[in-house]
Amino acid sequence: MIILTGNDLKTGDVTWWTGTDWSRHVDEAVDVGADGELIIARETAARQVNSAYIVEATKDENGVRPAHIKDRIRAVGPTVRPDLGLKPADPTIGNWVI
Template identity: 60%
Template sequence: MKIITGNDLKSGAVTWWDGKGWSLHVNDAVAVEADAAAIIAEEEATRRVTGAYTVDAEQGADGIRPAHIKERIRALGPTVRLDLSLDPSATPDRVL
C-alpha cells in the first residue's frame, strides 16, 4: 500500500494523510494508490503541508508500518531511549 506523509507547514510536525486531512498518527493514514499526485498537489497548493510524498507501507496486526526505516523513524520517533539524550543545561559553556 502507498500512504502520504509530509510536514505541517506551520509547526513542521510530521503528518500523515488520513483521507480528509492530516493526522499526527501514522495509524490514521489511508491507502492512496492512484490519487496520490493529485492529493499532494492540492494540499501543497492550499499550504497545509510541505514536502509531501508517498511511501510504501504495510497494514499489520499493530497498525500501519512504513516499509523504509526513515519513514518508520518519522512515524514512531527516536531510535534511542530519551533518558540517554544529552541535557543541554549540563554541557560545558565552552567547546574544547
C-alpha cells in the same frame, strides 16, 4: 499500500494523510492508491503540508507500518531518546522493531 507523509506547514510536525486531513499518527494513514500525486498537489497548493511524498507501507493487525526505515523513524520519533518521541494514539507502536 501507498500512504502520504509530509510536514505540517505551521509546526513542522511529521504528518500522515487520513483521507480528509493530516494526522500526527501513522495508524490513521489511509491507502491513497494511484491518487497520491493529485492529493499532494492539492494539499501543497492549499498550504496544508510541506515536502509531502508517497510512502509504501503495510497494514496488519499491528497497524500501519512504513516500508522504509526512514519513514518508520519519522512515524515514531527520535531513536536516541525514545522518551521524547510522539506519544502514539496506539500504545503498542512502541513495540515496533525499527
